[in-house]
Amino acid sequence: MRTMPHLTTFDPARWRAYAQGALRDDLVAALVVSVLLIPQSLGYALLAGLPPEAGLYASLLPLLAYAALGSSPVIGVGPVALLSLMISQAVAHAPPGVPPHAVALVLAVEVGVLLALAAWWRLHALAALLSVPVLQGFETGGAVAIALSQLPALLGSGARGSSLPQLLASWRETPLPWWPLTALFGVVAIVALWVLRKRAADWLSRMMPRGRAVLLARLSPLVVLATAIAVEAITRSGERGVVLVGALPALEWRLHAMSFDLALWRELLPSAAPIALVAFVSSLVVAESMARKEGTRIDPRRELAGLAAANLAAAATAGMPVAGSFTRSVMALDAGSRTRMAGVFTAVFMGLAVLLIGRPLALLPIAVLAATILVASVAVFDLQPFREAWRYDRAECVLMTLVAVLTVVMGVTWALGVGVAASIGLLLQRTARPHVALIGRVPGTEHYRNAERYEVELTPGVMALRIDESLLFTNARQLSDVVAQQLVRYPDTRRVVLQMSPVNHIDLSGLAALRALHDMLAGRGIRLDLSEVKGPVLDGLKAGQWRQWFGGELFLSHHHAMEADGPVR
Amino acid sequence: MRTMPHLTTFDPARWRAYAQGALRDDLVAALVVSVLLIPQSLGYALLAGLPPEAGLYASLLPLLAYAALGSSPVIGVGPVALLSLMISQAVAHAPPGVPPHAVALVLAVEVGVLLALAAWWRLHALAALLSVPVLQGFETGGAVAIALSQLPALLGSGARGSSLPQLLASWRETPLPWWPLTALFGVVAIVALWVLRKRAADWLSRMMPRGRAVLLARLSPLVVLATAIAVEAITRSGERGVVLVGALPALEWRLHAMSFDLALWRELLPSAAPIALVAFVSSLVVAESMARKEGTRIDPRRELAGLAAANLAAAATAGMPVAGSFTRSVMALDAGSRTRMAGVFTAVFMGLAVLLIGRPLALLPIAVLAATILVASVAVFDLQPFREAWRYDRAECVLMTLVAVLTVVMGVTWALGVGVAASIGLLLQRTARPHVALIGRVPGTEHYRNAERYEVELTPGVMALRIDESLLFTNARQLSDVVAQQLVRYPDTRRVVLQMSPVNHIDLSGLAALRALHDMLAGRGIRLDLSEVKGPVLDGLKAGQWRQWFGGELFLSHHHAMEADGPVR
Known part of the structure; x- marks a missing residue:
């Protein structure tokens, strides 16, 4: 069992034991996770249709809030790709005239409140609604939708959209279809990222033990980002139309920007509910997977409470919903994270990063960020689960495929709604025709x-x-x-x-x-x-x-x- | 096995065998059923908010159509109480300016088409959606709602309504709350009907075998109706404000009154779907119960086809949806019905009745008809199933009660929707918490x-x-x-x-x-x-x-x- 000091009660003896034991491991893990988190948080904010700093700020307070109430010692809370896709779709369907950050802010509050209510009413069993075929179809379709949504930024087009029809329509309307200099940054970054993803671990393992090589290789996108910033600093291509991240505004209390238009709140609730469900289930899947590796059990209700707190904290400072990230949690576990204090340290490192490397980050071309997201999405894309489902149960495979296609074509809310209804329908049909x-x-x-x-x-x-x-x-x-x-x-x-x-x-x-x-x-x-x-x-x-x-x-x-x-x- | 000539192929030998065998039994059963069907069809048309002749005409062609395609030899198709309640609720919620008969006509076509599609696509398994608690709650709540809806007609009030809130609102708005002479007819009829229902079988069984006495006693409402007509003929109270059935217009092809307003069709579809489901399930319950008594099996798909044909025929001539009636089917069985030809003969007798007793029927006070419906509904009301459900499974008893209350307060569509969703929810919850x-x-x-x-x-x-x-x-x-x-x-x-x-x-x-x-x-x-x-x-x-x-x-x-x-x- 892990030794971890309580955050709420101060017990000097336990803190001393912690300082002599797990502290160092937690610090190392936090450093590694922060390095990965910086580009991810910028990119996922852009994916959500928000200014890049929203992602950075969503990686500060929410981590502390989860550490205070959540249960998992390794789960990394913050911006995640699938949630950002859902936010971008909610933003795209919001009433005209409402700015994206106002939409995301309302969503974050609603998601936090829904999760808190779910914890209070003990609704954690609702996680069962997302069956394996629905989750798998959603993840695969989500990877495709995310990759597609990055194409315009990658090619320097002004088109936007997070589902295929939106994207095509926007592409047709945009006067400038693409911008060669931006596309150059984007394509070179893709190639570099892909080669590093495939080869970096092998290269590094000639110099160090395999385990550490694999861990370091996961940080390789940072090399591409640093190179891009250096090239930009030298060539000043930003002055020739390449869009850059730009200066980050200071962290501020966001709630003053809150809309109190009840109609908007009501209109966003049907988007907030599936976001809350996905945030919970994806975090739960991460926590379960970690708990299995560790031989521990998780408490779904505490997981709900931690996520609710994280989302309310995100609303207060960043204005975008957050969840547990699979990649960052695996990374934290591999890097030796021992207690929830690792999350606290990650937040501290992220705060320092905002203060210290804000200026170089401002020079990062957005096309390169888009390339990191695209490559990460394509790498997740996997048809093996579909083949296995086909062998096991054709009806469930059809359901999985349907959810994937709907995610790309109609949006996540539709896909999940149809998926849940069809899962229940299949169950009813099975009980209706007994052997x-x-x-x-x-x-x-x-x-x-x-x-x-x-x-x-x-x-x-x-x-x-x-x-x-x-x-x-x-x-x-x-x-x-x-x-x-x-x-x-x-x-x-x-x-x-x-x-x-x-x-x-x-x-x-x-x-x-x-x-x-x-x-x-x-x-x-x-x-x-x-x-x-x-x-x-x-x-x-x-x-x-x-x-x-x-x-x-x-x-x-x-x-x-x-x-x-x-x-x- | 029953001998029954095919209606579609003419085989003289089989018809001759039929004429020497089952013909007489079928004729007697048809006569008995017709006698019951005359007041029922008038009353159910009024309950549905339609002119009384709609009920009579819904008892002619639909019987023939069902006999041609349906499967049960005893099921009596025509106007039924619960369906009429649903029609009246659809009429009440129809857009203003659309006359009730136009609404009911569109409903009948939609119900017929939905049933035909269900037969074609083999959707008879959907009958399972109406679980025992939902059906039982619906029947009990329906009995209460029907009884309530008859109060204004019974007391001579102009108020109308088929759910409690509607009725109360309408009652408050109506200038003349009630009319003493009408109420006198109504109350005396209720007392007479109730006494006959409780005692007639006993009185008759002193004169004849018990079985025949019970059968005849079921026809006792006819005595009350005939007496009321006689009293009206003598006192001419119709001239002093008592509302009468009035002269019946001749049977005519109704389809010319059909609305082709697509918006109306779309608006009525959510009412037509539950009517179609209830028509199918209640007919199926009747057919199953008859088949069990007879040791035969029924074919749900042929049942769907027969009902679809009956509803399309009802649309063409009467303009109200129809289903299989439990009381008339039990009566047909008890009276010795042997083949589906009994339905054909019932249609013939009903046609004769329209021609021959139209003039006396015109003198029937509507308050007396309302009294027959009210007494029949109250007699159906039974709390025993609720007590049994409470002992067996509290959750299902709560569901049953909820459906009953919603039927009275919110209307049938709501009650069935909530009931089906809650049945599925209970099933999911059971599988979610295994022992x-x-x-x-x-x-x-x-x-x-x-x-x-x-x-x-x-x-x-x-x-x-x-x-x-x-x-x-x-x-x-x-x-x-x-x-x-x-x-x-x-x-x-x-x-x-x-x-x-x-x-x-x-x-x-x-x-x-x-x-x-x-x-x-x-x-x-x-x-x-x-x-x-x-x-x-x-x-x-x-x-x-x-x-x-x-x-x-x-x-x-x-x-x-x-x-x-x-x-x-």
């Missing part, structure tokens, strides 16, 4: 298996059925029909035994269906018995006073039920 | 049961768990956590065996969760084995190439899995 097995005895054992898959013995006159689903309203109407179909094949049946081990619940509709089945069979002179009814299900049946109509017997094991069939009672 | 059982061996057997419910033997170092749910996206995130919680209780565990018999499906999210569990356990040096994996689930795992990461073993029976635990391999 039905006629079961028989595996010779010489007390085990009963599907007669179509195994060589089994059937008992004449007794039909043993296993219906592989709970009895729910989705399938209740079919229960009698399924049994009646089997009776057509075995017309001399005088007893039906339902093996109930797959039945995890019986709802009111299922109870009515069981009664209808019992009565239908009784009308034909056939007896209905049940075997292996689970405890909670049986409790329910008793509460429903089923003995008033049920005339059959209950057996603890299916074998007993079949053995009991001597002369018909 | 977890630590299982042990029932001494001296090969059976394994929940250690908290049975006296069982546990194997030291081996944790056998049964998670009573499929592994789905709703619960995937909790799988590792649930096992980790158990590991806290049994820290010396070196092997975990999951008994998989309750697992009916594993979706992609569940597969990822199983892999995460496997890796989490492997990280702690614990081995994961599975027992009793079902065939379809195993097929899926194999397709997902799980052997690439799964290091444990599969056992056909849980007992084998536990026996296998000699020295740890």
